[in-house]
Amino acid sequence: MNINTVRKEFPIFQKRGAKPLAYFDNAATTQKPKAIIDAMDKFYRVGNAPVHRGVYALAESATEKYENVRDHVKDFIRAKHREEIIFTSGATASINMVVSGLAETFLREGDHILLSDMEHHAMIVPWQAAAKRKKLKLNFIPLTKDGRIDLDVFKKMLAKHKPKFVGVTHVSNVLGTVNPVREMAAAAHKIGAIVLVDAAQSAAHLPIDVRKPDCDFLAFSGHKMYGPNGIGILYGKRKLLEKLPPLMYGGHMIEQVTREKTTYAPLPDKFEGGTPPVAEVIGLGVAISFLQSVGLKTIQKHEEKLTAYALRALKDVPNISLLGPTTAKGRAPVFSFTIAGIHPHDIATLLDREGIAVRAGHHCAQILHENFSLDASVRVSLCFYNTVSEIDRLVSALSAIVKKFQ
Amino acid sequence: MNENDIYREEILEHYRHPQNFGTMKNPTYEAEAIHPLCGDSILLQLKVNPKGVVTQVRFSGSGCAISTASSSIFTEWMLGKTVKKLKTVGTGQIQKLMRAQIGPARLPCMLLSHVVLQKILSADASFVSRD
Numbered sequence A: 001m002n003i004n005t006v007r008k009e010f011p012i013f014q015k016r017g018a019k020p021l022a023y024f025d026n027a028a029t030t031q032k033p034k035a036i037i038d039a040m041d042k043f044y045r046v047g048n049a050p051v052h053r054g055v056y057a058l059a060e061s062a063t064e065k066y067e068n069v070r071d072h073v074k075d076f077i078r079a080k081h082r083e084e085i086i087f088t089s090g091a092t093a094s095i096n097m098v099v100s101g102l103a104e105t106f107l108r109e110g111d112h113i114l115l116s117d118m119e120h121h122a123m124i125v126p127w128q129a130a131a132k133r134k135k136l137k138l139n140f141i142p143l144t145k146d147g148r149i150d151l152d153v154f155k156k157m158l159a160k161h162k163p164k165f166v167g168v169t170h171v172s173n174v175l176g177t178v179n180p181v182r183e184m185a186a187a188a189h190k191i192g193a194i195v196l197v198d199a200a201q202s203a204a205h206l207p208i209d210v211r212k213p214d215c216d217f218l219a220f221s222g223h224k225m226y227g228p229n230g231i232g233i234l235y236g237k238r239k240l241l242e243k244l245p246p247l248m249y250g251g252h253m254i255e256q257v258t259r260e261k262t263t264y265a266p267l268p269d270k271f272e273g274g275t276p277p278v279a280e281v282i283g284l285g286v287a288i289s290f291l292q293s294v295g296l297k298t299i300q301k302h303e304e305k306l307t308a309y310a311l312r313a314l315k316d317v318p319n320i321s322l323l324g325p326t327t328a329k330g331r332a333p334v335f336s337f338t339i340a341g342i343h344p345h346d347i348a349t350l351l352d353r354e355g356i357a358v359r360a361g362h363h364c365a366q367i368l369h370e371n372f373s374l375d376a377s378v379r380v381s382l383c384f385y386n387t388v389s390e391i392d393r394l395v396s397a398l399s400a401i402v403k404k405f406q
Numbered sequence B: 001m002n003e004n005d006i007y008r009e010e011i012l013e014h015y016r017h018p019q020n021f022g023t024m025k026n027p028t029y030e031a032e033a034i035h036p037l038c039g040d041s042i043l044l045q046l047k048v049n050p051k052g053v054v055t056q057v058r059f060s061g062s063g064c065a066i067s068t069a070s071s072s073i074f075t076e077w078m079l080g081k082t083v084k085k086l087k088t089v090g091t092g093q094i095q096k097l098m099r100a101q102i103g104p105a106r107l108p109c110m111l112l113s114h115v116v117l118q119k120i121l122s123a124d125a126s127f128v129s130r131d
């Protein structure tokens, strides 16, 4: 599929008018191409059945489709084994599974956990709750002024705290920073730490390979990569997943249940208790095909151009302060900023009047904002269907808002 | 521009130069409210004379144009009113004072000064005896 015509695939952009939708909230959730909407619709119309249990043809066919997506995901992130791919409800669920499993089995009172100051609340809050239960110590990697992780600082913290676990986001959902996860994972493994990479913000933008960086766990959500809501992935190394206790107990995740006890099913079923969202899994499979048909390398190059353009263009807005890296290299197309004297929520409301959808607030990253002494910022997050002329529209709308408030 | 626009010049002027902005010493009553959406906070202080009339009012904190202007306009209105009167005031009064259409996402910004006033009125039982 040609990246320059990819926008046509998205029904939501077909509505024309004086102020067509400029959708800049892709870090929160992306829009959905027709192929995914159609595939899910078709499943409910002609293919709906429960997976795994039925012996009739319809159920067998649903099961096959469902399990095929697992292979597809495995290839997409270059995992070794299909049972290393667990379907979850999203990145938040995936991270919670890892955190509570590790806290229950691997970790002891006083153990250190190392996270970064740019983590999403989905990484921080589960660990804070686990730390309270298990008396763990949380440490946070500070950020440089331009919103990056300094590898030397990180290595010093590894040496000092000897953490049992390192959790880091691949791409910041606020700053657009692409973190050096490869080097970080290698250094963390040298001291025996378990590494979880939060790929929620990278899965739609960069090729992912769980062997480079060498991740023990990796988490992402379908809805941020053009797929449906309510479906996500937890990747875990087989050896670790086998030792990790399940999070959801119930149907399907068992081997045998007696009055006395239950034995659990092998991977991946152990982690998929309950009836899974089959249409969503099928939708995720189509989303991955969609990304692959455009090509993640192509997407990356295209978005790097958009990033460079946006970085230049946003400079023209009076009184703007941009957070995060100032160069396009090693940066995802996410731009958070403040404008002196104008509240982020006022900016977002006024942009909305121009058909421009942006996010205002702390974007589930309050610790990050505290780093920059801010309560909130405006976030513009792009993806491949955004255009240079949309960025121009944004810049002139922002300039008009500044003028209005003067 | 629409005269019911929440961002009309009159409102922006209240944002640039809010009335009754600041803090006072020895207020009779004060309360703080935090905006659930963005974490902005507002402190409202009232000085009330023995007859139960508001003689001085101040608000402070950080906020967006909508919450700041609405606090500015609402505190102007409060001045000289009796506490008894304040107790009867619903959110409709703010809407009337602001003369603006506003969507559900930003309505809480506009009503923040009302929320903090309710805190004062409900938290302090002595208001009842003073009436």
Ligand SMILES: Cc1ncc(COP(=O)(O)O)c(C=O)c1O
Pocket (backbone or CB within 6 Å): A027, A028, A089, A090, A091, A092, A093, A120, A122, A123, A169, A171, A172, A173, A198, A200, A201, A221, A364
């Ligand atoms: C970096 C990061 N991690 C985790 C999440 C959580 O994803 P979800 O809400 O889909 O579970 C998000 C999304 O907001 C994110 O940006």
